[in-house]
Amino acid sequence: MPTDDESDYLERFGLFFEMAGGNRTAGRMFGWLLISEPPDQSITELAEVLQVSKASVSTVIRQLQQAGFVERVPAPGTRQHRYQVKADGWLQIAQSRIGFLSAGRDLSQLGLKIIGDDPARGERLGEFADFLAFMEKEYGDELVRRWQRYREEGNA
Structure with a gap:
């Protein structure tokens, strides 16, 4: 779970995305992926950190992928996918x-x-x-x- 400072940062990042015409949850999600450890996160982890449903995460992460902000990466040894900030x-x-x-x-x-x-x-x-x-x-x-x-x- 994020610290209080990290939570404040996520809320501010959400507002930043909104100011740019985006979705607040997408901003919070992208903000978390910029600072998370490990840098790649599962849908379950993102849902837990952001306190939103997995369905919401799934929808928003697809939007972030399509926009070129994040990429899906394999999780070795599982059939799950993880997401991280896209290089370049x-x-x-x-x-x-x-x-x-x-x-x-x-x-x-x-x-x-x-x-x-x-x-x-x-x-x-x-x-x-x-x-x-x-x-x-x-x-x-x-x-x-x-x-x-x-x-x-x-x-x-």
Whole structure:
């Protein structure tokens, strides 16, 4: 069971996830996987620590897997699975965000094509397309390269 300080940390991590548009339980679960010992945990262990049902853990852990935050690992000698924070998960998350920006830019370009020469609508949609293109460029490959350099230089 987590200590009082760890419990406070988990609640704060849950709120942090909520502020980012996520699920509080997912935040608490991810927060625990960042500090747990051992680093891999079973569904039963997660349910016990977080004081939620195994069904809840199963649902949320799948969401965290799909988002690239955690991975399922085998538990030697058993048929169980365990879950841990995914190595380089942050990089995959950043790359998925870049893909999201790209998809939004493509969609805004489609919208501009559909509305044609309507200046009022074109201005609003054009600004949105420009913003997404800017964010994609700024948040894109160069950011990933800078992160990799940062890690290689031992700054983290």
